[in-house]
Amino acid sequence: MESALVSGLQGLVLxxxxxxxxxxxxxxxxxxxxxxxxxxGYEPLLLVPIxxxxxxxxxxxxxxxxxxxxxxxxxxxxxxxxxxxxxxFVGIGAMTDFQPLLENxxxxxxxxxxxxxxxxxxxxxxxxxxxxxxxxxVSIIGACDxxxxxxxxxxxxxxxxxxxxxxxxxxxxxxxxxxPPIMRALTTEKERVIxxxxxxxxxxxxxKIVFPIVVTIFASILAPxxxxxxxxxxxxxxxxxxxxxxxxxxxxxxxxxxxxxxLLGLCIGATMEADKxxxxxxxxxxxxxFIAISLDTAVGVLFGKAMCLLTGxxxxxLIGAAGISAFPMSARVVQAEGQKYNKKSYLLMHAMSxxxxxxxxSVIAAAVMLSVLQGMGIVGG
Amino acid sequence: MDTxxxxxxxxxxxxxxxxxxxxxxxxxxxxxxxxxxxxESAPKKG
Numbered sequence: 001m002e003s004a005l006v007s008g009l010q011g012l013v014l015x016x017x018x019x020x021x022x023x024x025x026x027x028x029x030x031x032x033x034x035x036x037x038x039x040x041g042y043e044p045l046l047l048v049p050i051x052x053x054x055x056x057x058x059x060x061x062x063x064x065x066x067x068x069x070x071x072x073x074x075x076x077x078x079x080x081x082x083x084x085x086x087x088x089f090v091g092i093g094a095m096t097d098f099q100p101l102l103e104n105x106x107x108x109x110x111x112x113x114x115x116x117x118x119x120x121x122x123x124x125x126x127x128x129x130x131x132x133x134x135x136x137x138v139s140i141i142g143a144c145d146x147x148x149x150x151x152x153x154x155x156x157x158x159x160x161x162x163x164x165x166x167x168x169x170x171x172x173x174x175x176x177x178x179x180p181p182i183m184r185a186l187t188t189e190k191e192r193v194i195x196x197x198x199x200x201x202x203x204x205x206x207x208k209i210v211f212p213i214v215v216t217i218f219a220s221i222l223a224p225x226x227x228x229x230x231x232x233x234x235x236x237x238x239x240x241x242x243x244x245x246x247x248x249x250x251x252x253x254x255x256x257x258x259x260x261x262x263l264l265g266l267c268i269g270a271t272m273e274a275d276k277x278x279x280x281x282x283x284x285x286x287x288x289x290f291i292a293i294s295l296d297t298a299v300g301v302l303f304g305k306a307m308c309l310l311t312g313x314x315x316x317x318l319i320g321a322a323g324i325s326a327f328p329m330s331a332r333v334v335q336a337e338g339q340k341y342n343k344k345s346y347l348l349m350h351a352m353s354x355x356x357x358x359x360x361x362s363v364i365a366a367a368v369m370l371s372v373l374q375g376m377g378i379v380g381g
Numbered sequence: 382m383d384t385x386x387x388x389x390x391x392x393x394x395x396x397x398x399x400x401x402x403x404x405x406x407x408x409x410x411x412x413x414x415x416x417x418x419x420x421e422s423a424p425k426k427g
Contacts, residue, residue, distance in 0.1 A: 105410035112403040119392040126388040135388070206417035207410075214409055222402055361403055368398040372391055376382065 018060035022274035029277075030054035030269070033166070042173035046146065046265050050166065053269020064270060071270040074263050079154050079161065084264040085147035086232045091257030092147070092359075093236020094249045096327070098211060100349055101356040102203040107319070111357025113303030114323025115365035117142035117295030125288055130281075132378060133157055136369065138285050141168045142292030143362035144175075145325035150264065151229060152366055156379070162271035163282045167289030175326045178290070179297050179333050183321050186301045191308060193342040194316040196350050205241070212238040219364060225374050226367015233363055297321045300354075319347055322354040325362035331355040 030051045037047030056064045057071060064071040078084035101108060118139050125135035137157035140149045141164060149168040153161050171178065184192075212234035220227035239249040271277075304320025318338050322330045331351035338347040373379045382390075 102410055102414070105407040108403050108407045108410075109400065112400040115399050116396055119395045122395075123388050123392055126384050132384065132387050136391075201414070202419040203414065204417045204419040207413045207419075210413055210417065211410065214413065215406065218406070218409060219402060223398070357403070360406070361399065364402050364406075365395065365399045368402065369391065369395050372394050372398065376387070376390065378382075378387070 015060050015062075020060075020274070022278050023058050023060055025278060026058040026272060026274040027055060030058065030272070033269075036170070036173075043169045045261055046169045046268075047173075049262050049265025050169070050269040050272075053266035054162075054272040055269070056266075057270045057273050065273065071266060075267045075270055078260070078263055079150070079267045080158065082151055082154055082228070084260050084267070085151040085154070086228055087256055087260045088147045088264065089229060089232035089363075090236040090252045091260075093212070093233040093238075094240045094253040096233075096237060096240075096356065096359060098237065098356050098360075099203060099208070100353040101360070102207060102211060103201045104199045104350070104353045107350065107353040108357035108360065110300055110303060110307070110320050110323035110354040111359070111361030112323070112364075113320060114296050114300040114325075114354075114358045115143065115361045116299040117292045117297075118365055118369070120295050120299075121288055121292035124291060128284060128288075130284075134160060136373070137164055138288050139292060140164070140366060140369075141171065141285075141289035142296050143325055143366055144168070144172055144293055144296060144330075144358070145362040146172065148229065148325070148362050148366045150268070152370070155370075158271075159276060160281075160285060162268055162277055163285040164289070165268040166272070167286050170286075171289055171293045172326045172329075175293070175324075175329050176333050178293055179321050179330065180337055182294055182297045183301055183318055183334075183337055186298060187305065187317050189341065191305065191317050192338065193345065194308070194313060195342065195345045196314065196316050196319075196347060199349070199353075208241040209238065212241065215360070219367060223364070223367035223371040225370035225379075226363065229363045229367055233359075293324070296324050300324065300358075316345065316347055316350070319351045319354045322351040322358065323361065324355070324358045327355045327359050328352060330358070 033047045033051030036042040037044040063069050121142050122135050122139035125138045133156040137153035137160050140152040146168050149164050153164040216231050216234040219230045236252050239245045300320035300323040301317055304317030307315045308317050318334050322334045324330050334351035335348040338345040
């Protein structure tokens with residue numbers, strides 16, 4: 001009886017006995033993510049489940065990511081198979097209005113320039129010693145697009161999924177702080193006050209319906225490995241624009257996206273086990289992620305300057321900063337920055353065009369990257 | 382393939398490819414707008 005009591009009591013203290021300093025650090029990191037999400041409002045839909053998942057996985061002996069762990073089940077079913085990010089893409093497509101882009105298609109080029117940070121960061125990641133595929137996973141933070149970053153990193157470097165995802169979502173939420181200094185540094189006051197004319201080119205409903213079909217066929221043929229990314233975004237958009245499957249559209253942008261966001265967030269948090277996350281490499285990933293988004297902004301603004309020059313000063317280079325995928329936050333940053341220098345300047349619609357271009361651009365950049373990797377024989381066909 | 386050949390190849394083709402695909406997409410959008418032009422809905426009679 002006495003030994004049974006001692007054994008029973010031991011069961012209650014085993015967790016404490018197995019608690020290491022690394023667990024404590026990770027519990028603090030997880031709490032910080034929860035604080036940022038709840039108190040500061042930084043991407044709460046993702047940071048709250050990520051933070052909580054990180055708490056669960058760092059409870060000693062709970063074995064949440066063990067063979068029988070419940071987080072392992074969702075991770076294997078949704079992240080390893082890449083299904084979760086793809087389902088989120090359907091929701092994103094259903095929520096995105098490409099009208100501003102369709103009205104002013106040349107602005108889509110800013111959405112390409114806004115992805116250059118991906119490729120420049122790839123070179124930096126290789127320079128600091130990352131393996132080829134690890135460098136690809138880090139560089140994709142520059143897509144400034146959470147699901148794309150998760151899709152690519154879970155494919156090529158699942159061991160870095162936690163760090164890459166946390167970096168991607170954290171920096172996306174910090175876009176209003178990261179972008180303005182870069183925009184100011186790279187533009188002159190004369191450029192910042194440019195007033196852009198109103199582009200009034202109404203788009204027919206048929207064009208809006210045909211657009212996602214054409215993009216899927218054309219872009220997927222050019223970059224077949226990216227077909228799942230492009231196809232899911234455009235499927236969502238087709239459901240929105242066709243207007244005949246309101247229930248599916250509504251489910252995609254609400255129930256499906258909400259459930260998958262919750263499970264995806266928990267799974268990302270579950271990859272943040274102390275022994276995997278507390279490495280020097282994680283700090284490098286965070287640093288490179290910051291550089292990637294800064295480079296995206298810088299190249300976007302510089303491309304905007306080139307367009308300004310080529311159009312005889314008709315384009316305000318500030319809108320180049322919106323050529324990233326953080327929609328519509330980046331467009332709002334551009335509008336606010338433009339208004340600071342010229343109260344008569346309304347850049348929002350132009351910036352929205354660039355921002356929608358950035359959304360397509362990030363998916364296309366990832367698709368191109370995957371297809372080039374396949375062409376180079378780095379990944380299988 | 383050595384690291385730098387890999388890096389520069391992926392970076393150059395990636396940037397050029399992304400720009401090219403999006404440029405062609407912008408042309409396709411213009412083409413779609415030509416094929417399916419916007420038409421003001423006619424006011425209802427009566």
